[in-house]
Amino acid sequence: MGSGAEYQHGHCRIIIGAFLMEQGILHMARLTIMAFLLFLPLGMSAALADDKLYIIANLDVPINKLSKSEINRIFLLKQTSWDNGLAIIPVNREASSRVRMRFSNLVLGRSPRSLSSYWNQMHFKGYMPPIIQESDAAVIAFIQSVSGAIGYIHSNKVPDNVKKLGEFE
Amino acid sequence: MLICPLAILNMPAYAEGGLKNYTLGKGIRFSNIQISGYTTIKAVIPRDGISELALDDLSLYMNARFNKFLNPFFEAEIAEAPIYVEGHNLFSGLNTKFVIERLYNDSHLTNNVTLRLGKSLDMVGEWNSIHAGPLVPTTTRPLTSYRSFSEFVTGASLLYIPDNEEIPSITFYWQPGAEVFKKKSRVAGRRFRDIKGLNLSWNWGFNNLLGLSFQAANVVNDGLVLKENQYLLGMNIHLAKNGFHLQSEYTRTWLKNPMESRVNTNETGIYIQGLYDINEKWAVFTRYEYFKDRDFIRGSHNALAGIKYNPISPMVWKLEYVKQWGQELNISTGIAASLSVLF
Helix, strand or coil, X not given: CHXXXXXXXXXXXXXXXXXXXXHHHHHHXXXXXXXXXXXXXXXXXXXXHHCEEEEEECCCCCCCCCCHHHHHHHHCCCCCECXXXXXXXXXXXXXXXXXXXXXXXXXXCCCHHHHXXXXXXXXXXXXXXXXXXXXXXXXXXXXXXXXXXXXXXXXXXXXXXXXXXXXXX | CCHHHHHHCCCCCCECCCCCCCCCCCCEEECCEEEEEEEEEEEEEECCCCCEEEEEEEEEEEEECCCCCCEEEEEEEEEEEEEEECCCCCCCCCCCCEEEEEEEEEEECCCCEEEEEEEEECCCCHHHHCCCHHHCXXXXXXXXXXXXXXXXXXXXXXXXXXXXXXXXXXEEEEECCCCCCCCCCCCCCEEEEEEEXXXXXXXXXXXXXXXXEEEEEEEEECCEEEEEEXXXXXXXXXXXXXXXXXXXXXXXXXXXXXXXXXXCCEEEXXXXXXXXXXXXXXXXXXXXXXXXXXXXXXXXXXEEEEEEECCCCCEEEXXXXXXXXXXXXXXXXEEXXXXXXXX
């Protein structure tokens, strides 16, 4: 009987120990997930912060550098041709893009919503709004292949076969 | 269908997704050709008059950029098509034509100077140059924005867009003879020909605008070309700050050799309008307008207040109450509402 009770008591301790251990693992797992979720945006921001906003253009574009006000003029559709007569084709990212948000605020100095409204008005007045491409890779591919195209990407290096016209931190 | 013209023009063929990735409000883009449009359904419930639900506008526009010299723009629309008129059957009285509203080509002579040839919008005031339902603040269009001048110019325009904001954008335009692809005039019997004009526009801080317009035109009344000429001075201003928009337009027109039946030898219109964006979707607005027409002794007054709702960016719903007093012109006391969509 005594040994049986000891056995029962020991078994119970083992079960409780296993239960506590399991709870500890679960707790750790929860903490890890929470930490991951909490710090993921910071990590992404840090990654974005490390990258630069590059203004890139097709190799046919007849200039090598653009000031912020010149980029403004192009994206606000006030300049529509390059000096050699080639049509300027500005390339934008989709409305929900973080890069577009950054470009809109940092370079154009306006909110994406007010810019959308502005482009709608300019389109009605007969100007072609910037063309939309839905990833950095698509922007790069477009600019590599279309004469006169200019756009922006978020990257840690300038891609091949495009011309860098500016960069912003 | 596009392949041949593109090959002839030696253009790069690219697409923005075409129909596959279509987004409302962004139109369809094939290579350097973009097709877009808008529609407005409008309901007017006057206090003393007949209520009406109408397709105010169904417009399709296409612009293309081929090279420095070939940049055509085309717009065609169905306007003011009644859907339901109180006391009549649905769609009765529907006799609407498709009209060409704009058709021109832009040649960029330099980075700053563009030559526009064809039929385009008259540059007097801000409202006339951006009059699409989804882009204007109210359902009811101010009288000042169309009664004293032609809404369109058929001929040549020279546009100068400066490099910096201190210098105004300058537009000279000239319409020899009459308008082409005539649209039903908003003011019965009144048209304009031989139009010459100058517009100066100072733009600063993105939304802010100050415009000055000068225009001379010959007046056509009920199809008769008259000796009557008119000279117009126009001013418009748009100030925007922290979601508040203040807009105003003023026109003063002097008549030379006026018709004998004219009551006044000049015409004056002014409106002042305030709009406040409560948030990204809701806005409230109010306006007061005075207009003294060339053909009526009494001046016309109207005031309105209303709300605007954008459930999504390319869609706008507006509801307003309008009070009119003095000479009744194209505006009546009552309720006006509209639903406009860019597509």
